[in-house]
Amino acid sequence: MLGKTAGGLYWMFRNLERAENTARLIEAGFRIALTRSTDPASDWRSVIVTSAQQAAYEAKCQTYQSTQVTEFLLRDPSNPSSVMSLIKNARDNARLTRTAITSEVWGAVNETWMRLCDQLSAPVPDTELPKVLASIRRQSALVRGALHGTMLRNDVYDFCRLGTFLERADNTARIVDVKYHALLPSPSFVGSKMDNVQWETLLRSVSGHRAFRWGSDGEYNAANIANFLILDRRMPRSLGYCADNLVDNLTYICDQYGQETESLERAHAIDSRLRGRDIHEIFDEGLHEFLSTTLIHLGELGLQIEKDYRFFQ
Template identity: 45%
Template sequence: MLGRTANGMFWMFRYLERAENTARLLDAGLRMALTRDLETAEEEWRSVIATLGQKPLYEATHDSYEGSSVWNFVLRDKSNPGNVRQMFAAMRNNARTARTNISSQVWEAVNENWMKLDTLLARPVTQGQVGGVVTRLRRTGTQVHGALDGTMLRDEGYHFARAGTFIERAESTARILDMKYYLLLPSLSYVGSSLDSGQWDQVLRSVAGASAYTWLNAGRIDARGIVEFLVLDDRFPRSLAFCRSAQREHLAALSRMHGVEGHSNALLREADRDIAGITVEQIFERGLHQFLIDFTARNAAIAQAIGEDYRFLA
């Protein structure tokens, strides 16, 4: 497979995952903002922008964190080069680059949803429309991933697509947990205490984990349990442990196909040693923020190494 085609598969699914994760974060923020007073609602929207890493860019053009300003900035604002509309355009462009290596069903799912979303986001999104836009974004992720799993050969393209998915997913989960934990629980003395369950439910909804966590924990909401679930529970497909395991699986498959291991495989083994066998108590002792910073740095290094190993820019 040509490097630029592999790059197209990898980034096509990174952009898809990024857009879907952004939609979930917006949905969780909207749920919380609608149940709070104006001042608290603005704090919710401020946390959404901070979690996305777009605070300086947003504040350069906006004086307040009013809801419609935030979701339009995130979804379509031209002052934000990382808006969701641009993510979908980049996803479609990468799909076109890899067109001969994806099934017609994957292409149709990408292209049809891109056209619908491009139309939806051509004009400012009102409060009455934002829920529908978020639903469409989530549905797009489901359809494209379903088409990939149901129609694609388990060849190089498939494994590059899945590697991109789990690189991006791990980044998103770590960022959301780090930012939300910092905002909601600034002191370790609060671990295990009774906190605003609505806020922690928002964290879980941001990663599509509310139902699974509630089922596993009989509805008990606590900071320690949520951290353990999102970091270490390898049954949950958005936990850091699950994402790391999936990265290992797909990079191993690629190395078998190429007959050689690359630097990305070595970095992944090194990263595995940092998370294997660790307990949630040890994470708190080390410092959750530092643990997540180290995780995201390793995740970024693995992503960079994949591109170098398989000559994405060649």
Template identity: 50%
Template sequence: MLGRVAHGIFWMYRYLERAENTARLLAAGQRMALTRGQDLADSEWKSVLTTLGLRPAYEEHFEDYTGAHVCDFVLRSKHNPESVLSMVERARTNARTCRSALTAEVWEAVNEGWMTLRDLLAKPVRDATLGAALGAIRRESTLARGATHGSMLRNETYCFTRLGTFLERADNTARILDVKYYLLLPSISYVGTPLDSGQWDNVLRSLSAERAYRWLNAGRMDARSIADFLILDDRFPRSLVFCYSTLRENLAELAQLHGAEGECHAAMREADLRLNDKTVEDIFEQGLHQFLLEFIADNQRLAGAIAQDYRFVS
């Protein structure tokens, strides 16, 4: 496979996953903001922008933190090069560049999804239209992922779709969990209160984890149990352990196809050493924030090593 094709496939699926994750985070932020006073609602929207890394860019153009302004900026603003609309457009551009490596079903799902969202986000996003917009983003990403799973050969192209998806997903899970632990609660005095429980519920909803977590942990809503679930439970498809299990399998498949390992395989083994055989007690003893910072750095190194080994550094 040519490096430019691997690059296009890898980033196409990173952008699709990132767009979906952003929509889920906005939906959870809206849910929390609607149940709180104005000051706490503003704090909630600030935390969304912080999680996405967009707060400095947002503050260049707005002085308030109303839901309408935040959502419109994140979803479609021309002042935001990392808007969801831009992500979906980049995914579609990459898909068009690599069209010969994709099935017709995948191309159609991505292209039609882009057209749908382009029309839906042509006008400013308001409270009345936000739910429909966020639902459409999640739906179009899911359709593209479903077309991929149902129509593509399990070859090296498919491996790069999985690498892009699960590197992005792992990064998103780690960042949401880290921001919650340090930024969402306004004060340590709130720990154990209904506000604290509500915000942990918000974290779970941001990661589509609320129902699965409650099935397994009826009545429990605390930092340790949630961290254990989101980091170490290999049954949940957005946990760090699950993401890295998938990455490991696909890197091994690429090594077999190419007859050699590269730096990314060494980086994968090093990342595994930090993650495997840990308990949630080990993580909290080290410090959840420090663990997550190390994980995010490892994830970035792994992505860079994959790009270097397969010659698609942009």
């Protein structure tokens, strides 16, 4: 496979994953802004911070209003991380790699782009927002389904998956990090109304609120939630699950190519930091420090993959 093609597949799926996560963040933000009367601006601000775009946003807007925030995150063509920009980028990458993907995957990505061009052709009013967000999530599910159902399980598939899990791990780590203060065990706040709202938002932004109720012993506390999002390998958006898959997909590529790469070593290192751990241990170590280091490692892994598989040179 061409290095460029591998890069195109990887970035197509990074962009798709990110678009889906952004939609989910907006959804969580929208919900909390509706259910809490006190200070919606701070909730919207937290959405922007979580998507790692505070500086870019504040260069454009002075205040945090729902219409401005959704416009910036959904439609803004000058924001490379707006959903529309991400989907356009994903579709360009799909065109670039058309010879590698099945017509089903291409068709799903192209349809996603056509739909969003239509739905995001004008600013989205609050009344339409839930419909548009649901559509973005449904379209991602369609692409994912086409990928799983039609693609050969070879290096093409593995590079797609690497993009997905690297982006997802990065997003989850960031989401947890932004709310880390709400997760710190603090006797005076545990079980307070504020904590509950924060936790619910956190779980919703990774579509984990129902899974958490069913999957953990159901007790809403900081340790359980942090454990669920960081270490629980049953949860498909947890860091542990993502690390598992990064190792697997890199191992498949190494086996297929008959060569060991530094990328695989780095993925193993990320994975082993998340294996056999107790969440309290991580709390003792410092949750924020732990997550920051993970984010750095993920960034380095991304660069190493680009290098090992000659995406650009």
